[in-house]
Amino acid sequence: MSKKINIEKLVRKNILDLKPYSSARDEFSGAEGVFLDANENPFGSWNRYPDPYQKELKNEISKIKNTSSDSLFLGNGSDEVIDLLFRVFTNPGKDQALTFTPTYGMYEVAANINDAELLQISLDENFQVSIDENLKNTLQNSGLKLVFICSPNNPTGNLIQQEAVDFILGNFSGIVVVDEAYIDFADQESWISQLEKHPNLLVMQTFSKYWGMAGLRVGMAFSNPEIISLLNKVKPPYNISSLNQEAVLKTLKNASEINKQLELILKQRELVISALTDLEMVKKIYPTDANFLLAEVDNANELYDYLVNEKVIIRNRNSVVKNCVRITIGTPEENKKLIETLQKFE
Incomplete structure (x- = not known):
């Protein structure tokens, strides 16, 4: 009613x-x-x-x-x-x-x-x-x-x-x-x-x-x-x-192909979360229902500047949630580059 x-x-x-x-x-x-x-x-x-x-x-x-x-x-x-x-x-x-x-x-x-x-x-x-x-x-x-x-x-x-x-x-x-x-x-x-x-x-x-x-x-x-x-x-x-x-x-009219892309993004989301969990500088990964994730790190400003210098662009959300960065899930190649760069930083 x-x-x-x-x-x-x-x-x-x-x-x-x-x-x-x-x-x-x-x-x-x-x-x-x-x-x-x-x-x-x-x-x-x-x-x-x-x-x-x-x-x-x-x-x-x-x-x-x-x-x-x-x-x-x-x-x-x-x-x-x-x-x-x-x-x-x-x-x-x-x-x-x-x-x-x-x-x-x-x-x-x-x-x-x-x-x-x-x-x-x-x-x-x-x-x-x-x-x-x-x-x-x-x-x-x-x-x-x-x-x-x-x-x-x-x-x-x-x-x-x-x-x-x-x-x-x-x-x-x-x-x-x-x-x-x-x-x-x-x-x-x-x-x-x-x-x-x-x-x-x-x-x-x-x-x-x-x-x-x-x-x-x-x-x-x-x-x-x-x-x-x-x-x-x-x-x-x-x-x-x-x-x-x-x-x-x-x-x-190409909805089936879009849905395949969705499945890939969701799989890659879990892969990125798993990789971030192994990094000591990552203090917390918040639960996500989106195509991105919010992570608390040791020093968001320092990490962001380093990644930008390496041409890996994430979003620094330190001004909104303290020491947090927002990471969009990319292609498998982009995610691989992100993870390798984060491991190099640590």
């Missing part, structure tokens, strides 16, 4: 009143005809504007994700989705968003750009959300409109426990965003399956990680059609290029 949420009451008044831009492709979306409506150059291979609502691509994604196309929004990366959520739901200088730290830095950047106060609750020693009075009281803040939960979390790599997400959904009447950029590397069902139960839930996924298309900048948001229509209302008219739509469609 889904709870009653008045989405309209959460939306900024100027967004409710907004008359969205109507492009030529909004007014006529057919595929055949003499097109003299959009001031396009009649010559060239890519002279026509793309489908502003990516209908063909959404239909294919919906089949894979077992959802309806009107429950799907495509953004110029997940970062555009994050920014649009702030634009739709937070009044500048007035409303708030909540994150659990350490986490993905773009939530804070988007909050600052949109002049929304960002509340931050620290994760516990296992990088999990503490279900306590502080959380419950924070969720009751009248100005709190958005809660961001990154699961698997970046930079820690772990899934956030389901009971914590359930608690937030059950005690908050704003928009709950579960960022699943790394969900394909985890052994857990996506929160997409819970959308009908929770009308205020929005799930973000991406083509950057599992699908290997970070350079295309295509992010997905799954939610109830009312929230999706609001995102469509405020997005730029042609936010996903024709080239990118076609490239994603082509890759979707």
Whole structure:
């Protein structure tokens, strides 16, 4: 049984009143005809504007994700989705968003750009959300409109426990965003399956990680059609290029090969973890459900500088989690180079 949420009451008044831009492709979306409506150059291979609502691509994604196309929004990366959520739901200088730290830095950047106060609750020693009075009281803040939960979390790599997400959904009447950029590397069902139960839930996924298309900048948001229509209302008219739509469609037809790559990444993840465990300078390797791992070392700054000098680039997360580095799982050859360089350093 889904709870009653008045989405309209959460939306900024100027967004409710907004008359969205109507492009030529909004007014006529057919595929055949003499097109003299959009001031396009009649010559060239890519002279026509793309489908502003990516209908063909959404239909294919919906089949894979077992959802309806009107429950799907495509953004110029997940970062555009994050920014649009702030634009739709937070009044500048007035409303708030909540994150659990350490986490993905773009939530804070988007909050600052949109002049929304960002509340931050620290994760516990296992990088999990503490279900306590502080959380419950924070969720009751009248100005709190958005809660961001990154699961698997970046930079820690772990899934956030389901009971914590359930608690937030059950005690908050704003928009709950579960960022699943790394969900394909985890052994857990996506929160997409819970959308009908929770009308205020929005799930973000991406083509950057599992699908290997970070350079295309295509992010997905799954939610109830009312929230999706609001995102469509405020997005730029042609936010996903024709080239990118076609490239994603082509890759979707090659899903079996992508899954083989996933299996290899997961095997390599265990190999890298095993190799790091044998190094004395590695003090702790945190559990991971992503295509990367967070490791505590003797001196993160020194190690990072050494690896950069050896042309092995990892991420120094010392400023976020003391003496920790984040290591993405690469190809077998890249991982071999990493391990040999770490052994040489030690």
